[in-house]
Amino acid sequence: MPLPPDHLVTLSAILQTGSFEGAAQALGLTQSAISQRLKSLETRVGAQLVHRTTPCTATPAGQRLAAHADQIALLEARLREDLTGLAPAPQTRLRLAVNADSLATWLPQALASLPDHLFDLVIDDQDVSHDRLLRGEVLGALTTRASPLPGCDVIALGLLRYQAVASPDFIARHFADGITPGRLGVAPMLQFNSHDQLQHRWITQATGVTLSPPCHRLPSSEGFVTAARLGMGWGMAPEALLSDDLARGTLHLLRADCPLDTPLYWQWSRLLGTALAPVTRALRRGARLSLRMPQDLTKSGETL
Amino acid sequence: MPLPPDHLVTLSAILQTGSFEGAAQALGLTQSAISQRLKSLETRVGAQLVHRTTPCTATPAGQRLAAHADQIALLEARLREDLTGLAPAPQTRLRLAVNADSLATWLPQALASLPDHLFDLVIDDQDVSHDRLLRGEVLGALTTRASPLPGCDVIALGLLRYQAVASPDFIARHFADGITPGRLGVAPMLQFNSHDQLQHRWITQATGVTLSPPCHRLPSSEGFVTAARLGMGWGMAPEALLSDDLARGTLHLLRADCPLDTPLYWQWSRLLGTALAPVTRALRRGARLSLRMPQDLTKSGETL
Numbered sequence: 001m002p003l004p005p006d007h008l009v010t011l012s013a014i015l016q017t018g019s020f021e022g023a024a025q026a027l028g029l030t031q032s033a034i035s036q037r038l039k040s041l042e043t044r045v046g047a048q049l050v051h052r053t054t055p056c057t058a059t060p061a062g063q064r065l066a067a068h069a070d071q072i073a074l075l076e077a078r079l080r081e082d083l084t085g086l087a088p089a090p091q092t093r094l095r096l097a098v099n100a101d102s103l104a105t106w107l108p109q110a111l112a113s114l115p116d117h118l119f120d121l122v123i124d125d126q127d128v129s130h131d132r133l134l135r136g137e138v139l140g141a142l143t144t145r146a147s148p149l150p151g152c153d154v155i156a157l158g159l160l161r162y163q164a165v166a167s168p169d170f171i172a173r174h175f176a177d178g179i180t181p182g183r184l185g186v187a188p189m190l191q192f193n194s195h196d197q198l199q200h201r202w203i204t205q206a207t208g209v210t211l212s213p214p215c216h217r218l219p220s221s222e223g224f225v226t227a228a229r230l231g232m233g234w235g236m237a238p239e240a241l242l243s244d245d246l247a248r249g250t251l252h253l254l255r256a257d258c259p260l261d262t263p264l265y266w267q268w269s270r271l272l273g274t275a276l277a278p279v280t281r282a283l284r285r286g287a288r289l290s291l292r293m294p295q296d297l298t299k300s301g302e303t304l
Numbered sequence: 305m306p307l308p309p310d311h312l313v314t315l316s317a318i319l320q321t322g323s324f325e326g327a328a329q330a331l332g333l334t335q336s337a338i339s340q341r342l343k344s345l346e347t348r349v350g351a352q353l354v355h356r357t358t359p360c361t362a363t364p365a366g367q368r369l370a371a372h373a374d375q376i377a378l379l380e381a382r383l384r385e386d387l388t389g390l391a392p393a394p395q396t397r398l399r400l401a402v403n404a405d406s407l408a409t410w411l412p413q414a415l416a417s418l419p420d421h422l423f424d425l426v427i428d429d430q431d432v433s434h435d436r437l438l439r440g441e442v443l444g445a446l447t448t449r450a451s452p453l454p455g456c457d458v459i460a461l462g463l464l465r466y467q468a469v470a471s472p473d474f475i476a477r478h479f480a481d482g483i484t485p486g487r488l489g490v491a492p493m494l495q496f497n498s499h500d501q502l503q504h505r506w507i508t509q510a511t512g513v514t515l516s517p518p519c520h521r522l523p524s525s526e527g528f529v530t531a532a533r534l535g536m537g538w539g540m541a542p543e544a545l546l547s548d549d550l551a552r553g554t555l556h557l558l559r560a561d562c563p564l565d566t567p568l569y570w571q572w573s574r575l576l577g578t579a580l581a582p583v584t585r586a587l588r589r590g591a592r593l594s595l596r597m598p599q600d601l602t603k604s605g606e607t608l
Contacts, residue, residue: 059542112534120521212330217424222526223407230416
């Protein structure tokens with residue numbers, strides 16, 4: 001039995017505006033009507049959907065239901081588009097899981113090419129973002145995972161190239177006698193968060209050993225580069241974020257011959273494939289301009 | 305009954321290296337010793353502490369226990385420092401909740417002034433980061449909350465000034481006849497995430513009305529500015545991130561006379577006050593260089 005659409009719209013409005021008052025204003029209803037609709041939806045689903053805090057936030061069940069509402073809104077907007085030839089209503093917001101380093105480099109330009117769309121971006125490590133896709137919390141995800149998740153389609157976008165960098169002072173202080181396992185084991189390292197294994201992979205690639213150096217955790221792509229520039233540690237950053245610092249000499253490569261390439265895939269819910277087609281096209285176009293395109297990536301998923 | 309310290313160290317090592325193998329290597333033990341210690345700790349606590357995934361991640365109970373282990377390590381490092389006059393061991397990592405806009409502007413410089421420390425930064429909205437402090441997941445938090453949380457001390461750091469900006473094209477397209485409530489109600493807006501009410505507050509401050517415009521959600525300080533520059537929407541950004549764009553004309557202020565100032569406080573666990581004193585001093589110094597300092601902020605918490 002489908003859930004009443006006006007009740008789903010009410011839930012979305014509460015979460016979007018952060019309050020019952022805001023939802024009432026947005027929908028032209030009284031606050032008591034908003035409250036009644038939400039309660040009726042919660043009874044129907046058998047779970048609390050909204051934490052009555054300031055601002056109101058979604059419970060896990062509320063989050064799942066709001067994502068469902070967004071998906072229905074998207075399908076309806078595309079239907080309207082197909083039936084009338086009009087662009088989808090700008091109210092349709094697409095929730096996508098993206099990795100921080102794409103958002104810091106090539107992604108905004110790709111998304112800005114779709115002025116008729118609204119995006120709700122959720123930042124996740126590329127290695128874990130597919131969990132959100134599996135749980136239905138997002139419509140699509142930029143991920144390192146090449147094989148399609150159940151119910152999803154996938155294309156290879158390209159390679160994001162990382163370089164190991166540090167400030168000249170840091171290199172003089174810690175690596176005066178070369179980038180050796182002994183020095184890498186004690187020099188402070190930067191890590192995006194506990195999931196980030198790029199630095200560890202680079203150490204293994206560059207020296208052949210496995211190490212657990214002391215490290216800072218700093219979950220911001222640009223903050224990472226700033227921290228490296230300030231000499232807090234060495235770390236791996238996307239080459240697109242490094243060009244100015246490398247040209248100015250405020251950052252140096254640890255090794256000129258040792259980049260680390262990370263493949264990036266776009267996975268999306270197959271059910272929404274047609275509705276998401278403009279996004280898929282925009283991502284493919286943006287990636288072609290900014291990512292590296294090796295031959296072997298084209299083997300997985302569709303061809304580039 | 306205190307938990308065996310070597311078992312806590314084992315838990316930390318598993319979570320830091322992401323694997324039993326890495327922990328074994330880091331501690332010079334066999335993998336089976338690591339596995340036994342963890343199991344014994346889990347039996348003792350009566351809860352699973354680590355998800356056996358690749359990489360290993362902490363359960364909520366594991367997260368809480370790892371934070372406890374970090375706190376003990378910090379206290380011991382300070383004890384060693386006091387007893388021997390030596391700097392704390394660089395292995396002591398301080399977990400702090402910070403807001404993304406501080407990390408994107410003044411914070412790295414402040415933290416880089418403490419080369420003997422390792423930081424584990426967790427990004428939270430300043431409005432919600434105190435929850436992590438209350439739960440004991442972090443030792444201190446940058447927050448908008450002036451009154452101290454239970455068991456915490458607080459000082460006012462200063463004001464982070466925000467300005468409403470958009471690209472010249474966006475302004476010409478949407479605000480040709482001025483920044484009116486009618487136009488603000490339909491022009492795409494940028495929002496950091498669903499907790500971010502800065503834009504809504506600015507609309508009310510600038511026009512006196514409450515609106516829920518269509519909006520993108522884009523949880524990155526620098527990505528926000530990039531998206532504004534690309535004409536995806538208008539939004540509020542810290543003035544320190546805007547100077548280049550404003551000088552170059554790639555972004556314009558929506559209103560020159562309508563900045564929005566957000567107070568920033570530093571709250572920390574009182575129990576760890578002495579241990580955190582160098583951090584508190586560094587934050588105060590960094591804030592004094594970069595944040596705005598009004599008279600009325602000094603009323604709450606300690607004086608600046």
